[in-house]
Amino acid sequence: EVQLLESGGNLVQPGGSLRLSCAASGFTFSSYVMTWVRQAPGMGLEWVSTILSSGDSTHYADSVKGRFTISRDNSKNMLFLQMNNLRDEDTAVYYCAKDQYSGTIGDAFDIWGQGTVVTVSS
């Protein structure tokens, strides 16, 4: 079964850091572009960051650029999101998502994790 499982969410103070992880299984992880999407309480979906299959190219939303870093370890089928200098407005459920097709750039997201909750508050 194709599965994504996020972890690492927590309560953190403004200015703090957190590292989210996403464990992938059931597919050839190294062949797929991966993405983080977040959803603030009661709000819609917001694309956060995308990393290409090899890990050598990354993209970020303006709202997180310079503070968040996406990375992956293809040998361990893991996706990461390092979040620094966290702000109140980063409070959200963070989902990892898999591109629908391998070997392409720019696809719909066919598999999502269950999400991990990040709360930024003093």
Add this chain to the structure above:
Amino acid sequence: DIQMTQSPSTLSASVGDRVTITCRASQTINRWLAWYQQKPGKAPKLLMYAASTLQSGVPSRFSGSGFGTEFSLTISSLQPDDFATYYCQQYNDHAGSTFGQGTKLEIK
């Protein structure tokens, strides 16, 4: 950045109704549009991709159409399981995807 505008924000309907949700892109995205369904406390579920291609396992009462900047999702006969929030997403911009603000489909 490409902006996505969905309408309506909220839609009240009854079981058996035919409903349509629209999504407009701020610039052409060809057919690179997806639709997702999300229920409270759950992750989004892919319904439709490439504007009009039904994802495997999704009931045929769901259909999509459009190209360029105007798109729509239609549910031909609402079932109780369909009451949820729906999002469109453009993936034409390889440097960053964007979602519409969502349409909450409520029971009338």
